[in-house]
Amino acid sequence: MHRQRAFTLVELLVVIGIIAVLVAVLLPALQAARRQAAAVKCATQLREIGNAYQMYAMENKGYYPPSQIQMAGAAKYNIDGIDYPVPSSTLGAYWFTFLAKYVTKSKVGEASGSSAMDAAIARQSVFWGCPNWDGHRTGAAGGINRVQLGYGATYWPDASPTNPADRADGYPLSARSSFIQGWRQNFNNFTGRWWKQKTYRLNGANQALGGDSRFWALTSQAAPTNNVLPQQPYIQNAVDFNGPNQTYADIYRHGKYPQVATGGRFSNQGGKVAFNILYCDGHVSTSSDWREAYRAVRQKFPG
Numbered sequence: 001m002h003r004q005r006a007f008t009l010v011e012l013l014v015v016i017g018i019i020a021v022l023v024a025v026l027l028p029a030l031q032a033a034r035r036q037a038a039a040v041k042c043a044t045q046l047r048e049i050g051n052a053y054q055m056y057a058m059e060n061k062g063y064y065p066p067s068q069i070q071m072a073g074a075a076k077y078n079i080d081g082i083d084y085p086v087p088s089s090t091l092g093a094y095w096f097t098f099l100a101k102y103v104t105k106s107k108v109g110e111a112s113g114s115s116a117m118d119a120a121i122a123r124q125s126v127f128w129g130c131p132n133w134d135g136h137r138t139g140a141a142g143g144i145n146r147v148q149l150g151y152g153a154t155y156w157p158d159a160s161p162t163n164p165a166d167r168a169d170g171y172p173l174s175a176r177s178s179f180i181q182g183w184r185q186n187f188n189n190f191t192g193r194w195w196k197q198k199t200y201r202l203n204g205a206n207q208a209l210g211g212d213s214r215f216w217a218l219t220s221q222a223a224p225t226n227n228v229l230p231q232q233p234y235i236q237n238a239v240d241f242n243g244p245n246q247t248y249a250d251i252y253r254h255g256k257y258p259q260v261a262t263g264g265r266f267s268n269q270g271g272k273v274a275f276n277i278l279y280c281d282g283h284v285s286t287s288s289d290w291r292e293a294y295r296a297v298r299q300k301f302p303g
Helices: 009-059 095-103 116-122 197-203 292-298
Strands: 068-071 077-079 082-084 151-153 179-183 208-212 275-279 284-287
Touching (some): 009 095, 009 208, 009 275, 009 284, 095 151, 208 292, 284 292
Antiparallel strands (some): 151 208, 208 275
16 A cells, blocks of 8 residues: 655644745735725716716806705705705705715715714715725714715815915815805805806816715815925814814825824825826826815915
């Protein structure tokens, strides 16, 4: 009888070592490929949102929707048969509320969800199109805030090197904003306004219409004059969104988030910047320059 030869312990260790080396070599490449695929899918969704803006303009005398509209008192604003604000919200309607009928048959939602089911419903919407966005958690039940849906829209349609001015709070004059507050039917004393598509397109190839954002609005504080990237908020903690020189653009979305530093913000060292921007002329690009988060929104850097 011939005894069947088995692998020796040394041979097994050599094979395991080779497999470990191959995994270590291939895993970063696989992760990079997954990030690239997510960025491409996100860009596709943003282009679809850009198309929805155009369809809205064609049906509304050339106007784009406001970034948000808040009503005064008990006033209601009807959008596609629904009066806003709805009972579950007091904040009115958002840009994606106006565009929903052009891209999805599911309810977009206008308030915080409180369960994993709410999260699943929200993810059916093209507005939650970025695979790399996990959302703002609303509690231990796994719910997500459906208002903060991973994409933001600009509310500075006529941004220029002198508008918005570098005020302490980083915001423009209310009259120049697409954020409408205090709207009441038959009264014109509200702040903000509707803007025509042609205004957005004056510098369309360089001006952001929307993009990867940690907030429903894609906006920024004044850019740092020292040309140093400010620490950005960690999206799942209670740190304010509006710290000095910060941007709402989620600049690490398709790259790599850095370590969380002392104080609950991301370190400005390490990480990899990569985020998508939908420009007013309809094209989408992935930027690896954090300065573009300010230039595309404010039309200037620094300042």
